Amino acid sequence: MTLIDQTLEELVTANRILANHGVVDTFGHISVRHPENPDHYLLSCSRAPEVIEVDDIMEFTLDGEAIDPKGRDPYAERAIHGSVYKARPEIIAVVHNHSPSVIPFGVTGTDLKPLLHMAAGMGTEVPIWDSRTKFGDTTLLVTTMEMGGDLAAALGDRRAALMRGHGSVVVGRSVREVVFSAIYLEVNAKLQLQAHTLGDILFLSDGEVEAILKRRGAYTFERAWQGWCHRVGRPYEPAPGS
Amino acid sequence: MTLIDQTLEELVTANRILANHGVVDTFGHISVRHPENPDHYLLSCSRAPEVIEVDDIMEFTLDGEAIDPKGRDPYAERAIHGSVYKARPEIIAVVHNHSPSVIPFGVTGTDLKPLLHMAAGMGTEVPIWDSRTKFGDTTLLVTTMEMGGDLAAALGDRRAALMRGHGSVVVGRSVREVVFSAIYLEVNAKLQLQAHTLGDILFLSDGEVEAILKRRGAYTFERAWQGWCHRVGRPYEPAPGS
Amino acid sequence: MTLIDQTLEELVTANRILANHGVVDTFGHISVRHPENPDHYLLSCSRAPEVIEVDDIMEFTLDGEAIDPKGRDPYAERAIHGSVYKARPEIIAVVHNHSPSVIPFGVTGTDLKPLLHMAAGMGTEVPIWDSRTKFGDTTLLVTTMEMGGDLAAALGDRRAALMRGHGSVVVGRSVREVVFSAIYLEVNAKLQLQAHTLGDILFLSDGEVEAILKRRGAYTFERAWQGWCHRVGRPYEPAPGS
Amino acid sequence: MTLIDQTLEELVTANRILANHGVVDTFGHISVRHPENPDHYLLSCSRAPEVIEVDDIMEFTLDGEAIDPKGRDPYAERAIHGSVYKARPEIIAVVHNHSPSVIPFGVTGTDLKPLLHMAAGMGTEVPIWDSRTKFGDTTLLVTTMEMGGDLAAALGDRRAALMRGHGSVVVGRSVREVVFSAIYLEVNAKLQLQAHTLGDILFLSDGEVEAILKRRGAYTFERAWQGWCHRVGRPYEPAPGS
Numbered sequence: 001m002t003l004i005d006q007t008l009e010e011l012v013t014a015n016r017i018l019a020n021h022g023v024v025d026t027f028g029h030i031s032v033r034h035p036e037n038p039d040h041y042l043l044s045c046s047r048a049p050e051v052i053e054v055d056d057i058m059e060f061t062l063d064g065e066a067i068d069p070k071g072r073d074p075y076a077e078r079a080i081h082g083s084v085y086k087a088r089p090e091i092i093a094v095v096h097n098h099s100p101s102v103i104p105f106g107v108t109g110t111d112l113k114p115l116l117h118m119a120a121g122m123g124t125e126v127p128i129w130d131s132r133t134k135f136g137d138t139t140l141l142v143t144t145m146e147m148g149g150d151l152a153a154a155l156g157d158r159r160a161a162l163m164r165g166h167g168s169v170v171v172g173r174s175v176r177e178v179v180f181s182a183i184y185l186e187v188n189a190k191l192q193l194q195a196h197t198l199g200d201i202l203f204l205s206d207g208e209v210e211a212i213l214k215r216r217g218a219y220t221f222e223r224a225w226q227g228w229c230h231r232v233g234r235p236y237e238p239a240p241g242s
Numbered sequence: 243m244t245l246i247d248q249t250l251e252e253l254v255t256a257n258r259i260l261a262n263h264g265v266v267d268t269f270g271h272i273s274v275r276h277p278e279n280p281d282h283y284l285l286s287c288s289r290a291p292e293v294i295e296v297d298d299i300m301e302f303t304l305d306g307e308a309i310d311p312k313g314r315d316p317y318a319e320r321a322i323h324g325s326v327y328k329a330r331p332e333i334i335a336v337v338h339n340h341s342p343s344v345i346p347f348g349v350t351g352t353d354l355k356p357l358l359h360m361a362a363g364m365g366t367e368v369p370i371w372d373s374r375t376k377f378g379d380t381t382l383l384v385t386t387m388e389m390g391g392d393l394a395a396a397l398g399d400r401r402a403a404l405m406r407g408h409g410s411v412v413v414g415r416s417v418r419e420v421v422f423s424a425i426y427l428e429v430n431a432k433l434q435l436q437a438h439t440l441g442d443i444l445f446l447s448d449g450e451v452e453a454i455l456k457r458r459g460a461y462t463f464e465r466a467w468q469g470w471c472h473r474v475g476r477p478y479e480p481a482p483g484s
Numbered sequence: 485m486t487l488i489d490q491t492l493e494e495l496v497t498a499n500r501i502l503a504n505h506g507v508v509d510t511f512g513h514i515s516v517r518h519p520e521n522p523d524h525y526l527l528s529c530s531r532a533p534e535v536i537e538v539d540d541i542m543e544f545t546l547d548g549e550a551i552d553p554k555g556r557d558p559y560a561e562r563a564i565h566g567s568v569y570k571a572r573p574e575i576i577a578v579v580h581n582h583s584p585s586v587i588p589f590g591v592t593g594t595d596l597k598p599l600l601h602m603a604a605g606m607g608t609e610v611p612i613w614d615s616r617t618k619f620g621d622t623t624l625l626v627t628t629m630e631m632g633g634d635l636a637a638a639l640g641d642r643r644a645a646l647m648r649g650h651g652s653v654v655v656g657r658s659v660r661e662v663v664f665s666a667i668y669l670e671v672n673a674k675l676q677l678q679a680h681t682l683g684d685i686l687f688l689s690d691g692e693v694e695a696i697l698k699r700r701g702a703y704t705f706e707r708a709w710q711g712w713c714h715r716v717g718r719p720y721e722p723a724p725g726s
Numbered sequence: 727m728t729l730i731d732q733t734l735e736e737l738v739t740a741n742r743i744l745a746n747h748g749v750v751d752t753f754g755h756i757s758v759r760h761p762e763n764p765d766h767y768l769l770s771c772s773r774a775p776e777v778i779e780v781d782d783i784m785e786f787t788l789d790g791e792a793i794d795p796k797g798r799d800p801y802a803e804r805a806i807h808g809s810v811y812k813a814r815p816e817i818i819a820v821v822h823n824h825s826p827s828v829i830p831f832g833v834t835g836t837d838l839k840p841l842l843h844m845a846a847g848m849g850t851e852v853p854i855w856d857s858r859t860k861f862g863d864t865t866l867l868v869t870t871m872e873m874g875g876d877l878a879a880a881l882g883d884r885r886a887a888l889m890r891g892h893g894s895v896v897v898g899r900s901v902r903e904v905v906f907s908a909i910y911l912e913v914n915a916k917l918q919l920q921a922h923t924l925g926d927i928l929f930l931s932d933g934e935v936e937a938i939l940k941r942r943g944a945y946t947f948e949r950a951w952q953g954w955c956h957r958v959g960r961p962y963e964p965a966p967g968s
Contacts (some may be wrong), residue, residue, distance in 0.1 A: 026465060026468075027466070046461070047465065050473070051469055103357070103437070104437035104440055107433075108443055109441070116829055139359065139450070139458075165357060191826065193439065193835050198836045198919070199834040199836060200834065205864075207862070207863025219772070219802070226774055226777065227773070288705060288707070289707065342671070342674070347600070348683075349600075350679050350682040380695055380697055381695045381699050407687075408601050417585075482659040510953035511949070530949055531952065532956065534956060535953055535956045587841070588924055591928050592924040594924045621936070623941050623942075625843070649842055649930055649934070
């Protein structure tokens with residue numbers, strides 16, 4: 001398979017895995033920066049993640065222009081992806097979702113912080129972006145590059161941001177990393193909701209998060225990916241280009 | 243397919259989708275106003291939603307008289323549907339259910355309000371109807387047009403109402419809209435229960451709800467419907483008459 | 485099919501349905517009074533409910549003596565069943581389980597009360613029996629008729645009792661009724677746990693519970709049974725002897 | 727089958743059962759002491775538990791040296807297993823996992839105690855080990871025998887220990903016992919989280935835990951194992967060597 005074909009197959013698998021974990025429902029999406037052209041990215045047309053196939057994946061400029069739409073409708077919120085790729089040259093993959101356990105933190109202004117070593121991929125700080133602050137009463141959908149840019153600015157150099165009343169955005173240096181981070185962001189949120197009812201929480205220290213992120217690599221991501229491929233009935237393939 | 247046939251197939255699919263989401267269990271039902279006769283509506287005979295087929299669907303007058311029962315037993319609570327269709331000419335579809343996360347709000351008199359953009363279909367206000375206020379100690383079942391009328395009056399011009407100790411009623415201008423609203427009413431209730439344990443909740447503003455409802459259309463409903471059809475093994479068909 | 489064969493098949497189906505709902509896990513059991521001999525009852529040998537077949541079902545005297553064991557091992561806690569049948573001539577079926585949401589009520593001494601019309605089958609009062617009060621430090625298992633008798637005395641003329649640190653016992657006048665009551669006891673407990681975090685709960689009034697129990701009959705039980713049979717892949721058959 | 731073959735098959739089944747219960751996700755592992763050489767143990771290579779086959783199982787010295795790796799990568803945290811086998815000659819099987827409901831207790835310093843008779847296998851006291859106390863800011867992974875030894879010392883002669891921000895370790899005198907204990911540790915944790923919101927909890931007394939552990943034997947473990955084998959599609963086989 002060519003690098004592009006490998007990337008498309010990996011993106012299909014990623015959609016299925018995120019759906020299987022309930023991190024996306026019929027909404028939410030994952031993109032990857034084009035492996036041969038960093039000014040483009042790949043993202044499915046507007047479909048539910050659990051039914052996406054290779055032929056659904058479209059190519060976009062960072063401003064969200066479809067290269068060869070072939071009649072397919074793009075996601076209304078693709079500006080989230082392009083805006084992050086513009087602001088963060090090192091980022092290779094972006095997930096936007098309505099991951100359920102994360103929502104209560106955004107609407108109550110509660111700090112979502114890592115309490116489990118598996119969840120260190122969220123970083124030590126997850127800012128909350130509120131579309132209303134700058135844009136007033138909207139549909140909350142990030143449908144313009146201006147809104148996308150404001151969200152990317154709030155994200156800054158971090159790994160995830162909450163979107164009040166809407167969901168979250170998670171970024172990573174590979175499809176496998178961002179899928180892992182998005183899944184464990186949901187796990188951590190659920191655990192933090194529960195731990196909060198018991199008492200004060202001892203979160204991971206900054207040093208622990210740093211140590212985990214430094215060491216975390218293919219070992220961790222491949223093991224998870226292999227198991228998750230099995231669960232969704234997709235073949236396990238090595239990471240594109242590896 | 244004729245318009246009637248398309249409508250019957252859509253109603254079967256709607257039953258399966260609601261069951262798959264746990265929004266109905268073996269109880270709860272969804273009806274649609276007859277597409278060619280606004281004084282009649284279509285509703286399954288008394289069966290669990292997950293096993294309903296086209297031949298189970300009966301036709302009723304708004305007063306709940308079966309047109310051609312063919313020996314089938316109707317739901318005892320069909321008065322809910324007819325009463326809403328009488329009071330609200332613009333309403334095309336009605337769901338009544340015992341959607342679990344919604345119940346705690348009805349029995350504690352807690353305001354259920356939209357905190358997630360996907361849940362704006364519940365509107366800014368969800369009244370709580372208590373059968374006991376007017377009818378005293380009953381089975382709580384809405385078995386007469388008088389009870390149905392009282393419930394419809396409590397609903398007023400809103401999109402959903404809770405029924406204390408019983409469940410809820412959700413209304414919409416199409417089967418797909420009402421299924422969408424009922425599913426996200428449950429999602430919102432679950433999230434509000436969790437958010438409540440963290441602190442004060444910033445709900446959607448009235449302006450945000452209005453903006454979302456104004457924009458929401460076939461784009462949103464078709465994408466969800468397509469994914470949900472896949473999940474329950476039903477073919478995806480365009481909306482009846484479209 | 486003979487009445488006995490119908491009863492055995494219904495009991496197998498009941499085991500599968502309770503397992504499917506998580507009301508029993510690999511432990512927990514359901515019995516039925518022998519349809520032709522009220523001094524005997526039918527109960528599976530010691531197996532997980534989800535794998536029980538007709539040949540696993542044994543016949544016992546009310547004192548728990550197996551009539552024709554054929555080498556099969558009985559449940560250690562069959563005394564629960566015989567003790568209830570002795571004390572309550574009108575009772576036809578008994579469920580004992582570790583239904584999860586019910587446990588927190590038993591260990592905190594919190595009143596579990598019906599807040600949902602579907603859950604009226606638990607009655608207005610569910611006593612908590614603590615084996616330690618009379619028997620001291622035991623395994624908590626009800627392995628003797630003396631312990632069973634003490635539990636049955638705590639149950640009195642009610643429809644369900646909690647067993648502290650252990651589970652619950654639910655009784656009914658038919659297999660379908662007791663399965664229905666046990667499933668909705670679990671549903672109610674889960675909802676009460678959630679409602680409790682929102683505020684004071686308005687439970688069903690005594691008059692409402694009475695009205696529901698008076699009206700509830702084959703209509704309700706058959707509709708649920710039909711849907712549940714479908715879910716566990718068992719044929720739907722009319723109630724034995726009907 | 728030879729004793730080794732029986733043991734390998736049982737270990738594969740144990741992995742599948744733990745995964746089916748959500749006690750391990752794509753991470754977490756279970757080992758067994760070598761049945762013919764107490765100075766060795768058997769543990770899968772680095773794979774997700776739900777996909778493990780007999781050929782994945784490797785043999786290790788108690789210091790974690792692979793006997794015949796055949797190119798397979800071991801788990802990074804196998805030191806947990808060897809350290810426990812060194813410190814506790816009577817222990818035959820060890821589970822390490824990130825069992826979700828257990829995590830909130832570790833990060834809030836809340837005592838996790840048995841409130842359900844099925845969960846007595848956790849013992850009366852479950853200590854919390856914090857890797858940071860002795861080793862400072864690490865990845866929290868137990869990757870050296872020194873860390874494993876410190877964890878084993880914290881475990882002492884008990885049956886389970888929590889690992890702050892990470893998970894837990896559960897030990898037993900057979901594969902079936904440790905699987906049972908790990909599953910009900912998770913169940914108990916979930917119930918304790920819920921009961922805590924209702925009020926003060928009456929836990930099992932020390933005498934009750936002792937009585938249960940004294941009586942618990944093949945009767946209980948085989949019945950559970952049989953049902954769980956069915957659920958994961960594995961054949962039920964008697965315990966190795968029995």
